[in-house]
Amino acid sequence: MHIISRLANRLMRGAQSRPDAPLILIAERFVSPFAELDHLDMPDDLRRVAAGGELDAVVVDEFGTYCRRTRLLPPPVGLPGNRIEFPAMPNERGARFWLFVVDATHDDGEVTPRLVECLLTHARRLGGRPPITLLWDHRASRIAATATSADRRTSRSMNHTRMVDETAGSHREIAASDLAEPAVTFEMLSEDPDPALLPPLDQPDLDLKGLTPEQRGWREDGVLILRGFFPDSILDPYIAVRERLNQPGGWLSPTPYMHVEELRRLCLYPPLRQVMRELIGEEMMLHLNLSGWVTSERDWHQDDYLNPPFINGWYTAVWVALDHIHPDSGPFEYIPGSHRWRLLRGDKVRSFMTEVERADGFGPNGDATWPRVTERFVAPAVDYEIHRRGIPARQFLAEKGDTLIWHGRLLHRGTLAKRPGMARRAIIAHYSGVNHRPDMLSRKTDTQGGVYAVFDRPLF
Numbered sequence: 001m002h003i004i005s006r007l008a009n010r011l012m013r014g015a016q017s018r019p020d021a022p023l024i025l026i027a028e029r030f031v032s033p034f035a036e037l038d039h040l041d042m043p044d045d046l047r048r049v050a051a052g053g054e055l056d057a058v059v060v061d062e063f064g065t066y067c068r069r070t071r072l073l074p075p076p077v078g079l080p081g082n083r084i085e086f087p088a089m090p091n092e093r094g095a096r097f098w099l100f101v102v103d104a105t106h107d108d109g110e111v112t113p114r115l116v117e118c119l120l121t122h123a124r125r126l127g128g129r130p131p132i133t134l135l136w137d138h139r140a141s142r143i144a145a146t147a148t149s150a151d152r153r154t155s156r157s158m159n160h161t162r163m164v165d166e167t168a169g170s171h172r173e174i175a176a177s178d179l180a181e182p183a184v185t186f187e188m189l190s191e192d193p194d195p196a197l198l199p200p201l202d203q204p205d206l207d208l209k210g211l212t213p214e215q216r217g218w219r220e221d222g223v224l225i226l227r228g229f230f231p232d233s234i235l236d237p238y239i240a241v242r243e244r245l246n247q248p249g250g251w252l253s254p255t256p257y258m259h260v261e262e263l264r265r266l267c268l269y270p271p272l273r274q275v276m277r278e279l280i281g282e283e284m285m286l287h288l289n290l291s292g293w294v295t296s297e298r299d300w301h302q303d304d305y306l307n308p309p310f311i312n313g314w315y316t317a318v319w320v321a322l323d324h325i326h327p328d329s330g331p332f333e334y335i336p337g338s339h340r341w342r343l344l345r346g347d348k349v350r351s352f353m354t355e356v357e358r359a360d361g362f363g364p365n366g367d368a369t370w371p372r373v374t375e376r377f378v379a380p381a382v383d384y385e386i387h388r389r390g391i392p393a394r395q396f397l398a399e400k401g402d403t404l405i406w407h408g409r410l411l412h413r414g415t416l417a418k419r420p421g422m423a424r425r426a427i428i429a430h431y432s433g434v435n436h437r438p439d440m441l442s443r444k445t446d447t448q449g450g451v452y453a454v455f456d457r458p459l460f
Contacts, residue, residue: 189345242263
């Protein structure tokens with residue numbers, strides 16, 4: 001699907017409500033296929049919408065931190081569309097951006113804070129538009145644009161497509177009978193782990209007598225929801241620190257607990273640790289945070305496939321609401337009972353990556369970026385399996401202090417916000433059993449007795 005066929009037929013001029021706004025001809029989100037993004041190759045000439053005028057392409061990250069502006073030039077020899085080149089963005093693979101095409105005369109071709117504000121304000125007014133993912137086309141040695149989405153988004157895997165009604169801006173789910181089985185299936189990407197290696201509550205022959213209601217719910221659904229669990233005295237000190245950051249995406253560091261004592265105190269709250277011990281069977285060690293205050297839009301996945309193969313469910317994640325979670329903000333969504341399905345395995349997933357994708361599987365800081373790249377076939381495989389089993393998803397709508405703990409094998413996602421950029425104030429923490437992470441031997445114990453893994457990563 002050519003990007004121009006989707007865009008040129010519905011040009012946007014909605015930014016004219018402000019006298020200082022540029023004429024916006026095209027506004028579309030996209031997902032970067034690699035780190036250090038420095039160019040885009042369009043499959044058609046975007047200048048044909050200009051009616052003879054000069055146009056600039058403006059690329060902005062979703063939070064407005066980085067912006068690049070460049071003139072749209074005629075297609076280079078051998079390519080049907082424009083090449084948009086700009087100084088490299090310090091992004092990771094899978095980062096989300098906006099591509100705008102504007103009149104070249106506005107602000108004399110400069111990037112100004114006013115321009116960025118106008119563009120992102122216009123973008124938020126467009127509603128829940130699915131991002132365009134740029135996939136590397138090896139045969140043409142260029143980037144080909146195809147439509148995809150992270151929730152009610154289009155996901156393509158060979159002959160499998162999840163449909164989007166683009167004209168109305170709405171999205172429709174399709175019945176399992178309408179889905180063609182994807183070329184890469186859930187079974188190809190997963191396996192049944194050895195029961196002897198699983199936590200006590202995951203054992204197939206477990207005697208259910210004596211289990212608490214919370215343990216029974218965990219065994220059945222793979223989640224535990226605790227309403228009003230965190231008091232304001234624990235949440236408010238962290239919220240105050242986080243508000244001073246003034247970045248919707250949070251810290252780039254995946255381990256801000258190393259530097260923010262208020263966050264560490266929250267994540268290692270003794271009553272929370274006690275609950276996790278009762279669910280998993282041993283003390284849990286903190287080793288990851290997601291500190292964004294907007295939805296991640298991360299599509300269907302299990303957390304455990306990102307781990308070394310010896311983890312096998314000795315893993316939990318915790319989602320804590322720091323404010324009212326609005327249903328339009330992109331709530332957390334999960335498939336109850338999916339923690340008892342086969343376990344996605346990282347090595348099986350990576351075996352379907354292209355050679356170029358494997359070579360570029362890590363970002364500039366050594367962090368793995370392959371999970372975002374492999375969404376293109378993991379999400380359709382999981383989506384088809386969900387439809388095949390006919391299990392409806394559940395959303396976690398919460399008030400401040402409400403907490404959801406989920407199993408490492410639970411299928412879940414961050415849904416697409418109906419109002420892009422709408423705040424979803426939360427903190428997410430990930431934990432592993434202290435006796436099941438031989439790869440994380442550097443660790444400390446805080447004043448409350450909680451254990452956290454130690455990494456040499458800067459906060460900024």
